[in-house]
Amino acid sequence: MNAIPPILALPNEILAKIFGDNDLSDVDISRSIQVCKLFKENIQKFVGQKLTFAVDDISHSGWRFARCLLRNPEIGEHFANMTVEWHRRNWSDWKIDKEHWTKDWAWTGLEREKISALCKKWDINEKTKSIILGGKNSEALLPLLLCSTPNLKSLDLGEVDLSLVDLGTQAYRPGGETYSSALKLLSCEFDEDGDDDDDDRDYHRRNYNYRVQTAYYNCLSSYQPLDHSLFFFDNLRYKANGDIVGPKTLLPGLANLEFFKIAGPKNHKSSDELSLHQSECFLILLLPRIQSVEILSTFSHWDSHEPLSDGPSTLKRLTFIRGFDDRWGPERVAFFEKMSKITSNLERLYINATFSMFDGDPARFFEPIARVFLQNIKCLESSNILVNGGGFNEMGEWNFYEERRREVARKQKAFELIRGKLQTLKPPPIVVTSNKIIPNVLKHLNRSGVFNLMLSCKALYDICYPDLWASLCFGGRYDREYPRPSVTAEASHRLVKSFELSGAGGLENLERLELGQGFYIAVDDSDRSPNEILSALANQIELGNTPKLSHLSLDWTLMVARMRPRVEDEFHDPASLRFYRTIKEYSQKKTPEEFRLSLVFNLPSPPKVDPTSLLDTRNLKDLEVLLLWDENLAMATLAANSLVDILSGSPNLENVTLRTWIGVSYQPRGEIKKGVKQLWEALTGLQTVIGGLKNLRSLSIIDALSIHPSFLLTPPPACRSVSYRGKTTTLWWEQFANFPFSGIERMTLECTELDTAEGKAMKRITGQEWTPVEKLLLGDVKVSTLRWLNISPPSGGLGKEIGYKGYPKDFIKCMLKKNIQLSDECLRPLASQIAISYRAERAKVMENVFSMQMANLKTRLCAALDTYAEDTALQTLRETRSIGEEFQSEMRNKPVDMLVQQFENELGPEFIAKCTETLRVQLREGRPPSFSNPQRDQYDSDDSY
Secondary structure (H helix, E strand, C coil): CCCCCHHHHCCHHHHHHHHCCCCCCHHHHHHHHCCCHHHHHHHHHHCCEEEEEEECCCCCHHHHHHHHHHHCHHHHHHEEEEEEEECCEEHHHHHHCCCCCCCCCCCCHHHHHHHHHHHHHCCCCHHHHHHHHHCCCHHHHHHHHHCCCCCCCEEEEEECCCCCEECHHHHHCCCCHHHHHHHHHCCCCCCCCCCCCCCCHHHHHHHHHHHHHHHHHHHHHCCCCCCCCCHHHHCCCEEECCEEECCCCCCHHHHCCCEEEEEECCCCCCCCCCCECCCHHHHHHCCCCCCEEEEEEEECCCCCCECCCCCCCCCCEEEEEEEECCCCCHHHHHHHHHHHHHCCCCCEEEEEEECCHHHCCCHHHHHHHHHHHHHHCCCCCHHHEEECCEEECCCCCEECCHHHHHHHHHHHHHHHHHHHHHCCCCCCHHHHCCCCCHHHHHCCCCHHHHHHHHHHCHHHHHHHHHHHHCEEEECCCCCCCCCCCCCCHHHHHHHHHHHHHHCCHHHHHCCEEEECHHHHCCCCCCCCHHHHHHHHHHHHHHCCCCCCCCEEEEECCCCCHHHHHHHHHHHHCHHHHHHHHHHHHHHHCCCCCCCEEEEEEEECCCCCCCHHHHCCHHHEEEEEEEEECCCCHHHHHHHHHHHHHHHHCCCCCCEEEEEEECCCCCCCHHHHHHHHHHHHHHHHHHHHHHHCCCCCCEEEEECCHHHCCCCCCCCCCCCCEEEEEEEECHHHHHHHHHCCCCCCCEEEEEEEECCHHHHHHHHHHHCCCCCCHHHCCCCCCCCCCCCEEEECCCECCCCCCCECCCCCCCHHHHHHHHCCCCCHHHHHHHHHHHHHHHHHHHHHHHHHHHHHHHHHHHHHHHHHHHHHHHHHHHHHHHHHCCCCHHHHHHHHHHHHHHHHHHHHHHHHHHHHHHHHHHHHHHHHHCCCCCCCCCCCCCCCCCCCC
């Protein structure tokens, strides 16, 4: 005797809990019903099935389900949850895909009779009935479905989409083409010609646009309810001008409803926006068995209807989110007062409403709204009320941050509970981890990650807290295209206040202080937040509250012209001068090993600030200079001389980056020669100073080769990394080849060629014929100590000459020959480029080979199939003397079997052999094979080439 499967031995109560899980989808439930009779009975008896109703879906799923209910109404009794999804017609999608448009549907005569009978039985209004029968707006089917779902417990209308068609931004464009095409798609009639006899073409166009838009909106309104936003609300009972309107009997699907949710309406950003009516929420609150309502909708100002009664409602929990789009302040409290009088049995209230621009400060509504509910609902406790984050504390006083306080208290309680349980357990590995390991882990986390790690465990607090304060960055998120303050007055005020109340706090752990570009941009003329922070920081440094400060990073580059005067004023402000004086005195007490200064600034563009007067450049380790002098050679010479003065006073520099741009194409010849001579002398002095920097480890010349395209600024012997990026000439490359770059281990080159105009200008400057760099042959280079070389990707590959655009012809050959110690990671980009080129060429060869062989194979297969089909037909006719079922069966199977057997035994192996041989030969040659068409009469087939 076979044993009963374990799951079939479970009691019905457990099976009901399994199948009643909300995580099971409709598909899962449907499949479970089909497993066995036991599952089917339990699901239908104990579990309410979930229904998803898709409005205006292309597949017409809602209409198909409605037809199913018309034939078998008892099916609707199994549904307990209904969710509505909205798939309205989208004109923009239709422009891309013509199939992406919901077509109309049609009912049979018998179905129309049943619909009319249902509408009459349940008092569904005539407008809804006509739209249902019209077969265009499936939203009207919802009241019809509610007639056959009497056991419905939950109804979620989703994000309501009121508009029948989404025109999107096309609704704002002039012209009536969009509306005209939409009218045609909706099958609405429109007189293109009209009765306009005016000869004025502009007037005729404007009149046409007005008429077609009017016709379009009239067409849409004909498919929408008259008195409400949805047909669902249009078939509920309400008061209009003192008279009761709507069905006499509540729809069966709403009689047992306990949960209701609505969101939206969806915003299409077009000119035909619709809104939900404020009075419609009251209709839901008065359903006979409603327990919980979630309203996440925006309501219009239109409120012409009244609720059927003043309650009391059975509602226990109310959630109201979003709010109003056009309503004045005093009516806010009145709206919620009316709601509180209806919901006299409410036990929990959560409101997070948004208000319109006309309301001013919305915070003035929060407490009055909460007190209205507290006053009118006796069973509602003050602790169960939250309005926009505010609520009543234990003393009954209003607190604007009560929700946050409760959440913190809840987390604290959970933490204490967990901590109490953990005290009896072994400590987790992270707690017993050595304090020397965790700081190394923190280096790989951002500030948010460190903060979350600090909150995760009290044992990590003392380790993470100093790390959070180890670095402070102000203005680091500056956007050059859209300057905006990153340190606001409010933020700086809070920081300064915290210093005043709690002293230095975490500043005792401060190691790095960074003032970025955005720090010097204030919000407005009244905002002095940068100087306020500078003053506060100066106070703490003077008091000795920053003992670990060892790195100051400053970025003075402001390239927005309208900001320059303001920025210069900041540097001359007493608070600013005091900060830099304090920093200078602080750094002078430190050795270069104990304090590091990083600086980025412009030369000679504003802000016109002399770093040597404000800072102790003896500790300057990182320097980045932006030389912004446009096409003025005299200004370039001045900037180069200024840079020499700064570098001369910075003997401990480790990293230097020079960025600049200059063009000489359009200057007079005399001025060019005079200016270039002076510039060359200044650059020679700059070279002398840089060559004397004994501690320099990295030199980057970014876009600065254009200082003089023939001047090679070389690194000192102690330097280990050098980078050049910009335009070059043959003279520059000749100097490059002859310089040994002793000690350089890493080199980055991103060089480009001078254009024709710049080449002619260089000819005028040097008096020598200009030669394109790519035609130059270096012959040899002296650099031989490189371990890493990073250059622009090469062009070409196997079968083509490999070259580097903007570089000498034999550059890569010379570099690889002299620097044999280059790592594989350095050579990998070159190998990858060659592999890409190789693969691209061979891919074309393989494509042509397979195309030719497949054409030949297809020809032979077609010829063989013709022969087998003819032989089979002749043999079968000879034997059966009939073309009946036996003949058809033979013709379906026998020729195919014979063809497959021939392919397996003969054509397939022959095809593989030919492809193999052709690939072997052609891939080595790296060129596609010559394509020869087979003779048409070779196989006597119409499919031959």
